[in-house]
Amino acid sequence: MKILVAVKRVIDYNVKVRVKADGTDVDLANVKMALNPFCEIAVEEAVRLKEQGKATEIVVVSIGQKSCEEQLRTALALGADRAIRVDVESTPDALTIARLLAKVAEEEQPGLVLLGKQSIDSDNNQTGQMLAALMKRPQATFASEVQIEGEALTVTREVDGGLQTLTLNLPAVVTTDLRLNEPRYASLPNIMKAKKKPLEVKSAADLGISVTNKVKLVSVAPPAERSAGIKVGSVAELVDKLRNEAKVIA
Amino acid sequence: MSILVLAEHDNQQLKPVTLNTLAAAQQLKGDITLLVAGHQCASVAEQAAKVSGVKQVLVADAEAYAHHLAENVSDLLVDLAEPFTHILAASTTTGKNILPRAAALLGVNPLTDVSGVESSHRFKRAIYAGNAIATVEIDEPKVVMTVRGTAFDPVAAEGGSAEITSVSAVFENADIRFSHEALAESDRPELTAASIVVSGGRGLGNGENFELLYQVADKLGAAVGASRAAVDAGYVPNDMQVGQTGKMVAPELYIAVGISGAIQHLAGMKDSKVIVAINKDEEAPIFQVADYGLVADLFDAVPELQNSL
Ligand SMILES: Cc1cc2nc3c(=O)[nH]c(=O)nc-3n(C[C@H](O)[C@H](O)[C@H](O)COP(=O)(O)OP(=O)(O)OC[C@H]3O[C@@H](n4cnc5c(N)ncnc54)[C@H](O)[C@@H]3O)c2cc1C
Numbered sequence: 001m002k003i004l005v006a007v008k009r010v011i012d013y014n015v016k017v018r019v020k021a022d023g024t025d026v027d028l029a030n031v032k033m034a035l036n037p038f039c040e041i042a043v044e045e046a047v048r049l050k051e052q053g054k055a056t057e058i059v060v061v062s063i064g065q066k067s068c069e070e071q072l073r074t075a076l077a078l079g080a081d082r083a084i085r086v087d088v089e090s091t092p093d094a095l096t097i098a099r100l101l102a103k104v105a106e107e108e109q110p111g112l113v114l115l116g117k118q119s120i121d122s123d124n125n126q127t128g129q130m131l132a133a134l135m136k137r138p139q140a141t142f143a144s145e146v147q148i149e150g151e152a153l154t155v156t157r158e159v160d161g162g163l164q165t166l167t168l169n170l171p172a173v174v175t176t177d178l179r180l181n182e183p184r185y186a187s188l189p190n191i192m193k194a195k196k197k198p199l200e201v202k203s204a205a206d207l208g209i210s211v212t213n214k215v216k217l218v219s220v221a222p223p224a225e226r227s228a229g230i231k232v233g234s235v236a237e238l239v240d241k242l243r244n245e246a247k248v249i250a
Numbered sequence: 251m252s253i254l255v256l257a258e259h260d261n262q263q264l265k266p267v268t269l270n271t272l273a274a275a276q277q278l279k280g281d282i283t284l285l286v287a288g289h290q291c292a293s294v295a296e297q298a299a300k301v302s303g304v305k306q307v308l309v310a311d312a313e314a315y316a317h318h319l320a321e322n323v324s325d326l327l328v329d330l331a332e333p334f335t336h337i338l339a340a341s342t343t344t345g346k347n348i349l350p351r352a353a354a355l356l357g358v359n360p361l362t363d364v365s366g367v368e369s370s371h372r373f374k375r376a377i378y379a380g381n382a383i384a385t386v387e388i389d390e391p392k393v394v395m396t397v398r399g400t401a402f403d404p405v406a407a408e409g410g411s412a413e414i415t416s417v418s419a420v421f422e423n424a425d426i427r428f429s430h431e432a433l434a435e436s437d438r439p440e441l442t443a444a445s446i447v448v449s450g451g452r453g454l455g456n457g458e459n460f461e462l463l464y465q466v467a468d469k470l471g472a473a474v475g476a477s478r479a480a481v482d483a484g485y486v487p488n489d490m491q492v493g494q495t496g497k498m499v500a501p502e503l504y505i506a507v508g509i510s511g512a513i514q515h516l517a518g519m520k521d522s523k524v525i526v527a528i529n530k531d532e533e534a535p536i537f538q539v540a541d542y543g544l545v546a547d548l549f550d551a552v553p554e555l556q557n558s559l
Contacts, residue, residue, distance in 0.1 A: 016513055017378040026382050038495075094350075095359045118495060120514075122377055124362045126350035129320065133354035138321055138426035141347050144488065154429065158488045159343040160442075160497065161260075162433040164317070169425040178478060178495060179488060214359050218372065218385040226520065229541035231532075235554040238526065238544050246524045246541065248446070248503040249470060249559070 001111035001148075001170070002057045003046040006101050006131075007039035007075055009068040010121040019222045026220055035071045038116025040078070041176040044183040045146060046114055047079035054148045055112070057081050061104050063088055063097055069199060076194035077186035083199040086207065093213045096204075098130035103207040105135055110171060112153070117142050117175040128175035138168040144179040251280025251370055254330065256323070256339040256348065257298055261288045261316065264297040266443045267340040269404035272303060274397040275338050276405060277367040281305045284412070285330065287323050289316035295414050302409040309414060314422040317431075318344050321423035324352035329419050331356060331392065335370070341396035341498075353394035360394045361386065363498075365401035379494040380517035399442060400500035400521060434489050438464075441490065444473035446503045449492055449519070450485070451477035453508020453529065453548055457485040462552045463507060469559040475499065475519075477509045493518035508548050511536025528552065 011017055012032040020027045035043075049055040060075040061084040062068045072083040086100050105113060113135075118125035125141075132139035140146075140155035144163065147154045153168045158177045186194070204211050232238045242249045253275045258265040268284070275282050284298045287310040295309040308330065314322045327337060327348070337352065339345030341363040353360035365383075366374030372387045373395070441447065448467045450460055460474070467474045475492040476485065492499055494517035504522035509515060511527070511534055519525070520539050527540035530547050537543040544551060 011378065013514070017381045019382050026378060093359045095354065095357070098354055120379065120494065123375075123379070123494065125346050126353075126360050126362055129347065129350035130354035130360070132320075133324065133351040138423060139347075139351065140426075141320070142343060157343075159431075160489060162431065162487060162489050164431040165429040166319075167427045167429050172425070177488075179482065214389045215361070216387045216389070218387050220377075220382050220384050223376070223380055223383055223520075226525075226539050226541075228538075229525070229543060231537070231543045231545060235544065235546075235551050235558060238542055239555065239558045241542055242503070242524070242526070246503070248524050 001055050002059065002108060003049060003055045004105055004108055004110035004113045005042050005046050005058060005060045005075065005080065006113070006115045006127070007043065007060055007062050007071055008036045008119045009033055009062065009064060009071040010036040010119050013037055013120055019220050023219045023221060025217060035074045036116050036119045038118060038176050040183045041178070041180050042114040042116050043075045043078050043080060044181045045176060048181065049148065050079065059084065059108055059110070061086065061101065063092065063100055072199060073194050074186065076197045077191045078184065082197055085199065085201045087201055087203045088211050090211055091213055092211045093215050094124065094126055094130060095214070096209065096211050097127055098134055099209050100204060100207055101127070101131045102134035103209055105131070112170060113173045115173070115175050117177055128173050132173035135171070135173065137171050137173055139173045140166050140168055141175040142177040143174050144177050146174060146180065251278050251336065252334050253278055253280050253282045253336040253338060254334040255282060255284050256327065256337070256345065257284050257286045257294065258340045258342055258344060259286065259288060259291065259294040261291045262293060264294050266404060267342060267399040269301065269407060270399035270402045271338055271340045271397045272301060272405045273402035274364065274367055275336070276303055278336055278370055280335065283308060283334070285310065287315040287318065287326055289313050299412040299414050300408050300410055302406040304410050304412040307412045307414045308417050310417040310419065312420040314420050317428040318348065319423070319426055319428065320347045320351045321426050322421045323348045324355055325421035326419060327352040328355045329421070330417065334392065336393045339396050341398050345396045349394055349396050356392055356394065358390040358392050358394055359388060361388060362396050363398045364395050365398045379513045380520065381513065398498055400498050434487055438467060439471065439473045441473045441475055442497050442499055445501050446470045446472035447475050447499050447501045448472050448505045448507065449475035449477065449509060450480055450507050451509030452479040452483065454480060454485060460486055466552060466556045466559065469556060477515050506536050507552060509536055510534050511539065
């Protein structure tokens with residue numbers, strides 16, 4: 001079985017982003033970029049399924065400009081076999097991304113598609129669900145455990161009330177949550193090997209998809225600042241402040 | 251404007267977050283239809299009909315909808331979508347699972363976790379772990395979006411008298427089945443709806459020590475939350491995680507105990523009205539957002555706090 005993993009280049013999770021002074025967007029100039037953490041978990045899960053003998057090939061795909069090849073190489077170093085970059089000139093909207101991925105899936109015919117549940121830049125949490133819809137296949141989002149037995153996939157999901165377990169027929173789309181696994185670090189030899197693994201570039205036009213952007217970013221503003229608070233010297237003082245100043249406890 | 255809101259419920263009770271979603275719907279100014287998709291959910295439909303501002307309640311009662319599987323509910327939404335300009339759901343794990351799927355089936359872009367309504371097609375939402383607030387304009391014939399409950403004050407649960415209409419269409423995807431679930435049971439208030447939240451982090455050291463927080467919470471009538479580190483370490487279950495990739499909370503009072511204040515954690519709680527931090531490291535970033543900071547060992551401070559409440 002082939003596994004397709006969709007990955008995204010995003011700001012490094014340790015970086016606190018700043019809004020540009022003109023309020024048009026956030027400032028990503030000279031900011032450290034990385035593989036989205038949830039995508040890294042997706043790649044790791046694919047590699048583990050391959051190690052368990054449940055998968056035979058792992059294809060990673062990213063949609064973006066040349067710079068995202070860096071993240072595709074990271075995924076290759078973690079154990080993916082080959083990579084596809086879909087080149088787009090303008091910023092595509094979520095539906096275009098899902099359509100491009102669906103087209104890649106149609107060409108690759110994977111048994112399983114893995115994605116992160118959300119990217120930590122746009123915080124959307126929607127691509128996997130949209131892709132599953134376009135592929136007309138079932139979905140299991142926010143996965144914390146994935147098991148494959150023959151054609152059946154069992155996924156435990158992290159839901160607001162606790163954990164929910166579903167059984168799906170393959171092919172299916174799974175999005176990863178934090179507890180699914182702890183991604184390995186790429187070893188130096190694997191980083192070297194990754195440089196030689198195949199990386200194919202296709203354009204949106206090659207895939208027959210026109211790139212649209214129906215969600216226009218009008219402006220970006222910093223969040224409301226919290227005014228600096230005070231340090232209290234004791235528990236007694238804290239309780240007094242909460243009762244008599246903030247009036248939030250009885 | 252004609253708005254369809256997907257009700258959040260457990261087949262018995264309408265979840266309070268539905269009232270927040272309806273508040274966002276009201277800001278769109280139009281007729282509001284509330285859809286209750288579930289199984290043996292007649293009592294939810296009755297509660298839904300009483301909610302202030304709801305014009306019509308649609309009930310789709312079938313086994314296929316018992317567990318709100320995205321495949322079945324999104325097909326139902328698509329079937330019902332025609333007359334509506336907007337389709338809304340709460341930004342919960344249920345809403346986020348279903349709505350983007352429905353949007354793609356409808357051929358439109360969805361919006362996730364909307365926290366402000368500027369006009370029928372212009373909205374605000376947090377990006378980059380809440381470090382930036384984007385205003386976006388969507389150019390789609392139907393707006394399909396999930397709504398951040400804490401950003402909207404709930405509408406009144408009583409006062410309405412909507413007509414209840416049942417929907418007979420049943421969609422059942424043969425490629426997915428509910429197997430089982432393990433839901434957390436607690437007598438404490440629900441995390442995202444509680445007016446006081448006491449949260450613990452890695453500083454608690456283990457699961458047993460969370461008992462200290464449960465005792466304080468019970469005196470305050472509070473819910474208990476946690477950082478990702480505490481969940482990852484297995485101290486507490488995943489449904490307690492507060493943050494960018496967990497639950498968003500905005501209570502009157504948030505007490506962070508043994509939590510350092512990483513941006514991903516702050517994303518989930520910095521809209522709280524009053525924030526208290528108890529941490530032994532006076533440099534911990536949590537103090538930068540705290541209204542009241544106490545530099546102390548939590549194992550001294552928390553029992554003392556409990557005794558003084
Ligand atoms: C993709 C991604 C998503 C994430 N999503 C989330 C999320 O949704 N929510 C979230 O919380 N995190 C999230 N994180 C993790 C986040 O980056 C931090 O790692 C996490 O919040 C740290 O948890 P903590 O504050 O409990 O632990 P630490 O950072 O280890 O802090 C523990 C604190 O406890 C204090 N302490 C220790 N002992 C005591 C004592 N005896 N008395 C008093 N204080 C004490 C220490 O001084 C320290 O400040 C995410 C990370 C990534 C990469």
